[in-house]
Amino acid sequence: MFFNEEFETLPREALEALQLKRLKAMVARVEKSVPFYKDALAKAGVTSDSIKTLADLQRLPFTYKQDMRDSYPYNLFAVPMEDIVRIHASSGTTGKPTVVGYTRKDIETWSELMARSFVAAGVHKGDIIHNSYGYGLFTGGLGAHYGAERLGASVIPMSGGNTKKQIMIMQDFGSTVLTCTPSYSLFMAEAAREEGIDFRDLKLRVGIFGAEPWSEEMRRDIEGKLNLSAVDIYGLSEIMGPGVAIECCEAKKGLHVWEDHFIPEIINPETCEVLPEGQMGELVITTITKEGIPLIRYRTRDITSITYEPCVCGRTHARIARMSGRSDDMLIIRGVNVFPSQIEAILMGVEGVEPHYVLIVERKDNLDTLEVQVEVGENLFSDEIKHLQALSAKIEKQIKEMLGVTCRVRLVEPKSITRSEGKAKRVIDNRNKA
Amino acid sequence: MHVEQISIFIENKFGRLAEVTRILGDAGVNIRTLSLADTSDFGILRLIVNDTEKARTVLKERGFTVSKTEVVAVEIPDRPGGLADILQVLDADGINVEYMYAFVERCGENAVMIFRFDETQKAIATLTGKSFNVLPGERLYSM
Numbered sequence: 358m359f360f361n362e363e364f365e366t367l368p369r370e371a372l373e374a375l376q377l378k379r380l381k382a383m384v385a386r387v388e389k390s391v392p393f394y395k396d397a398l399a400k401a402g403v404t405s406d407s408i409k410t411l412a413d414l415q416r417l418p419f420t421y422k423q424d425m426r427d428s429y430p431y432n433l434f435a436v437p438m439e440d441i442v443r444i445h446a447s448s449g450t451t452g453k454p455t456v457v458g459y460t461r462k463d464i465e466t467w468s469e470l471m472a473r474s475f476v477a478a479g480v481h482k483g484d485i486i487h488n489s490y491g492y493g494l495f496t497g498g499l500g501a502h503y504g505a506e507r508l509g510a511s512v513i514p515m516s517g518g519n520t521k522k523q524i525m526i527m528q529d530f531g532s533t534v535l536t537c538t539p540s541y542s543l544f545m546a547e548a549a550r551e552e553g554i555d556f557r558d559l560k561l562r563v564g565i566f567g568a569e570p571w572s573e574e575m576r577r578d579i580e581g582k583l584n585l586s587a588v589d590i591y592g593l594s595e596i597m598g599p600g601v602a603i604e605c606c607e608a609k610k611g612l613h614v615w616e617d618h619f620i621p622e623i624i625n626p627e628t629c630e631v632l633p634e635g636q637m638g639e640l641v642i643t644t645i646t647k648e649g650i651p652l653i654r655y656r657t658r659d660i661t662s663i664t665y666e667p668c669v670c671g672r673t674h675a676r677i678a679r680m681s682g683r684s685d686d687m688l689i690i691r692g693v694n695v696f697p698s699q700i701e702a703i704l705m706g707v708e709g710v711e712p713h714y715v716l717i718v719e720r721k722d723n724l725d726t727l728e729v730q731v732e733v734g735e736n737l738f739s740d741e742i743k744h745l746q747a748l749s750a751k752i753e754k755q756i757k758e759m760l761g762v763t764c765r766v767r768l769v770e771p772k773s774i775t776r777s778e779g780k781a782k783r784v785i786d787n788r789n790k791a
Numbered sequence: 792m793h794v795e796q797i798s799i800f801i802e803n804k805f806g807r808l809a810e811v812t813r814i815l816g817d818a819g820v821n822i823r824t825l826s827l828a829d830t831s832d833f834g835i836l837r838l839i840v841n842d843t844e845k846a847r848t849v850l851k852e853r854g855f856t857v858s859k860t861e862v863v864a865v866e867i868p869d870r871p872g873g874l875a876d877i878l879q880v881l882d883a884d885g886i887n888v889e890y891m892y893a894f895v896e897r898c899g900e901n902a903v904m905i906f907r908f909d910e911t912q913k914a915i916a917t918l919t920g921k922s923f924n925v926l927p928g929e930r931l932y933s934m
């Protein structure tokens with residue numbers, strides 16, 4: 358089943374011809390309208406006219422998350438504000454988020470790609486989609502929502518949280534499709550079981566899970582406990598939001614990247630050379646149709662590999678493997694992106710806190726937990742428990758407010774955090790161990 | 792008239808209390824009394840010792856976070872209502888007790904309580920004004 362059969366099954370040659378045409382047009386637009394790209398392209402010695410083949414993409418400069426931060430809020434936008442109909446943002450290092458803008462056509466494209474993704478996952482008109490991705494600045498909720506409406510399915514805009522209500526609605530409304538983070542799906546199933554409700558008895562048929570890395574083992578676990586077909590979805594707000602790539606229900610082997618809108622490359626993050634098919638490296642994406650904020654060779658920092666082998670589903674679009682890590686130190690905690698440097702910045706803002714901290718991430722009862730260990734030196738120490746507890750609470754509150762992630766602060770003795778030579782070990786991620 | 796107390800931050804980890812007391816013992820520091828306030832993650836060990844400076848130095852050398860606090864030692868008649876009488880006087884003057892604990896030794900017929908107040912000087916003035924016997928540090932360290 359396809360949503361847009363013509364484009365989803367475009368022969369490779371035609372697909373690449375379309376990519377080249379769209380790439381040239383996009384570069385032509387940004388070299389005129391975005392000063393940042395005008396400079397970067399001039400420095401690289403590339404003009405839109407000098408792009409003759411898709412291989413010329415490799416001559417184009419990279420775009421980094423830092424470039425987006427430096428352009429806060431609107432300096433990378435390629436159209437005037439009156440053409441922007443939607444603004445989303447993701448959390449940033451020093452409290453300033455990364456901002457993206459969408460034109461009406463961008464929203465239409467996003468809706469279509471999300472609708473394609475739903476169909477690829479096995480969803481169709483008539484399905485009741487229970488959308489537990491967060492609504493708001495985060496792209497997850499609205500991205501899935503618009504795709505569901507575009508498809509013509511019935512969407513329940515649940516957003517995250519309030520697990521009991523989620524379960525009640527899923528049961529009473531007869532939801533057939535669930536969209537949320539993979540860990541939250543298991544958490545809900547567990548919570549339901551405590552209420553005497555077996556998720557396997559619900560009408561759920563398909564689960565579309567993303568916004569955090571997961572594994573094949575977890576898929577088996579989810580499919581067993583929820584009695585549905587679980588597929589992996591990939592997206593990031595910088596590029597669009599959810600629906601950049603999706604697994605098809607036919608193969609469940611790699612995520613199809615919608616190549617008529619995005620050109621994926623895999624590079625060696627150190628040398629920046631483009632890697633051949635099948636090799637693991639950092640995913641780099643160029644948006645070729647986006648109007649609001651087109652990005653050239655955006656460094657996603659996600660580690661994966663790519664294959665152009667034909668897929669049993671009939672789609673001709675390349676597939677990327679399940680994300681297997683990051684080329685930077687970003688953590689994804691309950692779907693929220695967190696950089697250790699963000700937590701450091703918050704800690705350094707608290708009087709008396711020394712730059713010795715460690716973040717411990719674990720998965721307990723299928724939910725990610727973050728513990729921030731802070732050393733108590735003489736400047737921080739109080740002889741009274743209430744002062745120390747107030748300090749922990751203050752840090753927890755600030756992290757929640759600035760980063761949107763709930764954490765637990767644990768005060769520890771000085772020097773109990775290992776000092777390593779050179780780069781300090783700031784993060785202990787125990788999630789993939791057990 | 793106040794008494795010096797040292798407070799030590801201790802993580803809720805196996806053997807930490809033993810280590811603190813061992814370090815003090817090896818340094819020849821005698822613990823006169825102590826109290827331990829604890830939470831699920833950490834505790835604060837409060838000690839009155841015969842040599843505050845030495846205790847502080849040796850613990851700091853071993854990497855502990857240590858602070859010095861002023862507390863007040865008061866003699867309390869060892870009879871029903873003895874403690875209540877003191878607390879009533881303090882309450883009447885609006886003085887807050889942050890925490891308190893008992894001294895292990897008696898002073899003649901009386902018990903001795905250690906108090907940490909939010910306003911140490913005012914508390915001492917109130918107590919002496921009502922004829923309670925506030926013990927100087929030197930007496931306690933050598934008791």
